[in-house]
Amino acid sequence: MKLHEYQSKTIFSKYGIPIPKGRVAATPQEAKQIADELGGRVVVKSQVLVGGRGKAGGVKLANNSIEAEQLATQILAMEIKGLPVRKVLIDEASAIDQEIYFAITDDRSAKRPVIIASAAGGVDIEEVAHKNPEKIVKVHIDPLLGMREYIARDVALAIDLPREYWRDFTKLAMNLYEVYKKSDASLAEINPLVITKDKKLVALDGKMLIDDNALFRQPEINEMRDTDADAPSEIEARKYGLSFIKLEGNIGCMVNGAGLAMTSMDVIKLFGGEPANFLDVGGGASSEKVAAAMRIILTDPNVKAILFNIFGGITRCDEVAHGILKAMDEVKPKIPMVVRLVGTNAEEGRKLLESANMITAETLADAAKKSVEAAKKGK
Amino acid sequence: MKLHEYQSKTIFSKYGIPIPKGRVAATPQEAKQIADELGGRVVVKSQVLVGGRGKAGGVKLANNSIEAEQLATQILAMEIKGLPVRKVLIDEASAIDQEIYFAITDDRSAKRPVIIASAAGGVDIEEVAHKNPEKIVKVHIDPLLGMREYIARDVALAIDLPREYWRDFTKLAMNLYEVYKKSDASLAEINPLVITKDKKLVALDGKMLIDDNALFRQPEINEMRDTDADAPSEIEARKYGLSFIKLEGNIGCMVNGAGLAMTSMDVIKLFGGEPANFLDVGGGASSEKVAAAMRIILTDPNVKAILFNIFGGITRCDEVAHGILKAMDEVKPKIPMVVRLVGTNAEEGRKLLESANMITAETLADAAKKSVEAAKKGK
Amino acid sequence: MSVLVDKNTRLLVQGITGHEGLFHTTQMAAYSDIVVGGITPGKGGEWVLDGKLPVFDSVKQAKESTDANASIIFVPARFAPDAILEAADAGIPLIICITEGVAVQDMMRVRSYLDQKKVRLIGPNCPGLLTPGEAKVGIIPGNIAIPGNVGVVSRSGTLTYEVLYAMKNLGMGASTCVGIGGDPVNGTNFTDVLEMFENDTKTEKVIMIGEIGGSEEERAADYIRTKMTKPVASFIAGQTAPPGKRMGHAGAIIEGGAGTAADKIKALEAAGVKVAKHPEEIPTLF
């Protein structure tokens, strides 16, 4: 789950990390009022859950509150990478001496948290990482021991941070690790962490990703979810615990298991088709879940055929068949459906589906071929 | 550092461990008032920093607030193992079904925390430990991983705790570990942990020892220190960071290092003398510390001679000599003093003490012999 | 010989009285006689499978009673980390965690703790192990594989079944199939299992089933190139997945171009591995 900049910074602040004075606004009038409170000179920052806001013109400096209002009007009317801007963050403008990159994230290979830091922070950090990887410092943290002050000092040394900032930086690093740990973040990023002209360390921007699997113990963060960036079908899917991603093709897919779902897409493509979605019904899918999955697939008018590829293990084919029948009863789809059931209770499942008018397949290749053909006919 | 029962239980309660309703009283009138508030039937418990209060008559049941007042009067006039009772805890009386022993402490051999539990809790736990060690359950905790629910369940199983209490017990065990960890306790003990007749788990008594070396980060607990149990000389010694224990003999000892201090006492005894104290001036003792140590030794009228045994390492003999001279100047002692300086800056130290009228010794045995002789003459 | 599990495995089931636990215990016990008991705290003393399998309150107690040498976990995700730790503390040398949806930071802590002990963890979020004809430890349907000399290792669940099933249809059998699970932080990786297969006398060929994300396949390629003598065939799922989209719980995120199917296939082919275009093609590549 992604958090907005203003949400991330609120959490940072709660853990003692200095952030600029500022507040979020949903209207130009609010933006003006906040700018007035902050003394006029502010940064107006679009709050959208994609990167590259700055380059898209979604972050602007206002010299006074009138300008802030104008810029807010302009930015609140924008769409950035297809996402509407619903809120802007109005932050006091800072006079900046240096921009640092500082983040804590999961290192999946090392199986532990890692600090990533660079003296060359700011919007071009990805380019730095690509072209000058030696300018990126990585230091691992033992998850049982946690962050230690000497680790922060080693990072400060490695990014040539002037000695006068070591004490503040160490404290900030300890606090950011607390943010990462206590929020079950998979990323807690400050970019840029700035040294201001009046010699302070301030988290000018903030980004957090939260581990979806840990949201059960993060009720406050769960409340912050902004579904603006998600397609309605994806929101619906999440409600049922389905992994669903809408794509551009015309063959709907319902598969159990992420690997097999990706593979089914691969094989559809291999035989000249285009998948309309990625959909993993998960392990041990109930008939309710399967029915919901089918409804979601069918809301996409592009879908000309559906491929059901279920290899029963923890999932039982008879449960899936029940779900399919239930959904068909409700939605009464007109498009051809190719079904392949193998594994746990496949026999029972196939028997249940005998009454329904479906195309059956033995192998995955066969199923993919048949669904590609069906979709072509359906056009 | 030892905490009183009422202090320990206040901490327990802060961490969610159920304790009986109650409050501490310094006068019989207060005791009566608290008993009235609690409905009359209460336990009056002397608050002294020694074990065996119950057997000494320091814990009594009152059937009403008048009785509570009478018992408080009686108990507040007691001395238990030489310690005056200054406060009583007035606790609501509980109807008890079972008494359990439950504690978390340092296992020095295993270098990790250990849970100690027994179904046979109560005042005779030490006898149980001695006669029926199989009734005592010990389970270690990894200090980096901390307490886990399954560990608590394993303990519950091992002490045959009825299953209906597992959930509460698990929670309580997790909380007691937090008490132990967050308070830097070397012991967090509940004895007895009772199952009441209305089927609740309650910490009827509580005892905590705090690691003196961690008090720097435990300001609240440090505030709770009760010096009533300490001899004034020991309090004075602590002020200067000296390890001092008053004993019954007549030869005052000032030594650097606990091992050497104990050894000096051993050798005094070996040659027929009796040490008046244990005193370790510690590593790198300053002249101020040494002077304070000498003043403390001389406040004991039993002391007929003093043995200074300093083997310089981190401690420098010249610093020690300065301290001795300083203290002699202030106190002008009349008793014989045997001094032995070896190691770091011993030469300089000896030179400084030449002017003072002291008996010198080369070996420890020699020094001990001379101090035993000097004390005999001093009588 | 085979890898990790065989007919001498003495298996405990953590969460044995739960819906999934009981269903798969029934399946495992029907496959062969390796299940010796299970654990559900609070239900110790009960019996399941018509009185054939005892239920215990704790793994320690179960281990003492049954002398088990492996434990499989079917508990809900929020309890799975402690279930793994409990089994490790009880001295179980092989732990298989089927549960999916375990929080990443929990697993990082668990992994750091297990690294101190002589414990092998498979999973979480994995289908478990299958040594055809001897031991079914997990949820891989028993009837889709036959005994043989091909070692199978996979990050995926159902995709593995596809491959086993395709193998069986060609008369090709497996020595052991190891599902290592798709989570970013797990107990056993490709290289660990490849090494076991390389050293296993019953295994003559190896099939490795990977997917996009992470860099375990690249490391495995490195191991195959430098250390392996046995032939390896492979398939990488997600060849057509759009970049930057998250493909479900498998943690298959494409980050900055690394971990793409193309990268992985290139690394594997450079190590002499034949990579299939679709899973049913793999068994034909040897």
Place this chain on the structure above:
Amino acid sequence: MSVLVDKNTRLLVQGITGHEGLFHTTQMAAYSDIVVGGITPGKGGEWVLDGKLPVFDSVKQAKESTDANASIIFVPARFAPDAILEAADAGIPLIICITEGVAVQDMMRVRSYLDQKKVRLIGPNCPGLLTPGEAKVGIIPGNIAIPGNVGVVSRSGTLTYEVLYAMKNLGMGASTCVGIGGDPVNGTNFTDVLEMFENDTKTEKVIMIGEIGGSEEERAADYIRTKMTKPVASFIAGQTAPPGKRMGHAGAIIEGGAGTAADKIKALEAAGVKVAKHPEEIPTLF
């Protein structure tokens, strides 16, 4: 050969610019040429001992610059646990912590972490090591011991000096003297060091100096009885200490009758160890 430190030791000093750190660095450097630098965060780039020794900001940096293989810690008690961890994380294989007064729970966590790594910690609350004529790593006065074939191991500080001094007065030299420290939770215990001495060709006899409290002497007696071929002499401090009284920072608490001097002496004598009545008697016992 000798044990743990010799003329090839390359030593760092953590807390080198502090009062104690600088004093003892001077002493150690005067004894032999083993100190290669020191660490005080925030003072990197400075020099001490008239420009002879560089100061670094971190152990990692110091190790990279000096190729040190040991580090000694003189920082205040509240910083000592992190100083140990920092040295361990920087890859220093031998860490000596002189600092006294370290919190017990901190040391338990440190110890649990170090147990995962190939790191030898001596102390805390110890006088360090002395290989006479080669290396003085700690605060044991260099001039009180001469080179020889007796290995000395002790829980105490100044009491150890007594013994070394008595040995020297009798013309008896030490191979290495190891002060393991008096804290309840430390890095290295008697048995560890006895084993090193047993395997050290330069050591022919061993002196072990114990004290009341704990049960390390009893375990050492067990090791001596079952594994040691070299003669051992001993002294136990606190033979006349009143029970139940806490004798200073040494953690010498007598609990329930266990760990008394009488118990320890009995165990040692049963293992064939000669136990002295006072420390100056020990060297005469061989």
